[in-house]
Amino acid sequence: MARKTKAEAAATREALLDAAEDMFIVRGVARTSLDQIARHAGMTRGAVYWHFKNKVDLFHAMLQRVRLPFEDLIQELDDRTVDQQPLEAVRLACLKGFSRLEEPRYRRVHAIVLHHCETFGDIDPLGMQNEMSADTCNALLKYFNMAASLHQLRPCLAPDVAAQIMQAMLAGLFHDWLRNYERYSISREGARLVDTQLALMQHA
Structure with a gap:
């Protein structure tokens, strides 16, 4: 069960990064909010903050990929x-x-x-x-x-x-x-x- 939870968390994180890519390429980084990224991923803002401290943290995680x-x-x-x-x-x-x-x-x-x-x-x-x-x-x-x-x-x-x-x-x-x-x-x-x-x- 723990393994499944860890895998699900990793999948959620990747989905949020995918959504950030989609939004950044269309709206630009500065004009994209975490709420917009969460909605585009079909998740809540809380899910974003569970994985990333802020937009800067999310942005750098996107680059690391x-x-x-x-x-x-x-x-x-x-x-x-x-x-x-x-x-x-x-x-x-x-x-x-x-x-x-x-x-x-x-x-x-x-x-x-x-x-x-x-x-x-x-x-x-x-x-x-x-x-x-x-x-x-x-x-x-x-x-x-x-x-x-x-x-x-x-x-x-x-x-x-x-x-x-x-x-x-x-x-x-x-x-x-x-x-x-x-x-x-x-x-x-x-x-x-x-x-x-x-x-x-x-x-x-």
Whole structure:
């Protein structure tokens, strides 16, 4: 019985997060109330407060479901590829990220952060975007440094510059695609751009 109760509580929490995603993408974060989220989930406001302290707590829980650190994508790859072909590891991690981003939940939540979230209370969307960009750039720098040490990066291209170029391209692609994701597949277009960019950076 205890297990069933725990499972039911987990299902309720997930349903509330799903409802928050639906409401945030339509109304924006600041203009969505906990009452609206509860009603959309078919629950009471009390159910929301049972699982979350406030809207900020709910918002961050929503983000945790779709965290997409670049380093985690790299860790999913074969160790030999990472150690011996760091540029290929960057390419494969980017492709994994594109594929993940096309999943509806990942797409919705990232669209909320980038295009439907205003600054209020303890929620700072610009700060979150800056943090994500810095994390990606730092992870990229690690692998461009490895590529340089293996003489796989163009000698005239500094690893930190390569990391900044790649991060800027990825950020621009994400922002553009999330504004109107039906225009094209980020997996297909992203693969083309990443392949082209890495070919220009690779030591001939």
